Amino acid sequence: MKRSKPLCIAHRGGHAGDFKKENSLAAIKNSLAQGAQAFEIDVWLVDNELIVFHDRRLSRFTNNDKKITDCTVAELKQQADTHGFEVPTLLEIMELINGQALLNIELKGPGCATAVCQLLQQRVNAGANVPKDFVVSSFDQPQLVYCLNHFPELPRGLLICGIPADLAHQAEQLRCQFLGFSLEFISQALIDDCHKKGINAWVYTVNQADDFAQLADMGVDGIFTDYPSKFIG
Secondary structure (H helix, E strand, O other): OOOOOOEEEOOOOOOOOOOEEEEEEEHHHHHOOOOOOOOEEEEEEEEEEEEOOOOOOOOOOOOOEEEHHHOOHHHHHHHHHHHOOOOOOOOHHHHHHHOEEEEEEEEEOOHHHHHHHHHHHHHHHHHOOOHEEEEEEEEEEEHHHHHHHHHOOOEEEEEEEOOOOOOOOOOHHHHOEEEEHHHHHHOOOHHHHHHOOEEEEEEEEEOHHHHHHHHHHHHOEEEHHHHHHHHOO
C-alpha cells in the first residue's frame, strides 16, 4: 500500500546548511517562498525575552564562549550584528509566519515554558492565532507537563534520542500530538506504536533523499530537514 508523503518541517527555519542562517528571519522568508508548510525553531528565555537560537553558548558563531543565558538581549544583538547572524525574538518569528505555516517551537532553554505559554495565549486571545498554528516540543518533559497543565489546547511534541523500552508510552502520558526521534534510531516498532496510540511519528534531521524515501515507506508522518526545498511538493 502506498504511504502518504511525510510533512516536511523546515529545521531551524530551513537554513540549507548555512549555520549562520539557523533560526533566522531570512531563512524562514526563503522557506516560505518555497512553499514550506511547517517550521521548527529553538527558544530560550534570555533577559526576560524569548529569543530564537539553538546553542547554549555563542562559540560556534563568534569568538565568545559565553552562555547565552548569561547575556543581555542587547549583547546578543550586538554579537549578531558583528558576526553576521540573527537572533530574532519568538514574537518576530510568529509575526513573520502569521499563521501561514505550522510553527514548532522547541523549548530549548530551561524554564521557558511559562513565558511561551503566556505569549501564545496572548496571541490566541487577541485573535492573531489559533492554538493549532503551533506545536511546542522539548526533550525536557517537565516543561511539556507545564504546557499540558496550563495551556492544554496547545499541541505538544516529545523529543527523544534513542528507543525507549516503553516505546511511545511517555508521549501518550503527556498527551502529545507527535513523538520526535533521531534518524539514528529508526524503529518500525516505535513508529507502529505511535500510530497505535494516535501519535504522529516525526524524525530529525533528514537531509538525504534515500533516507526520506525509507522513512516514507516506514510510515513516518513528518521529517525535520535543513533543506526543505528538496522535499517540498
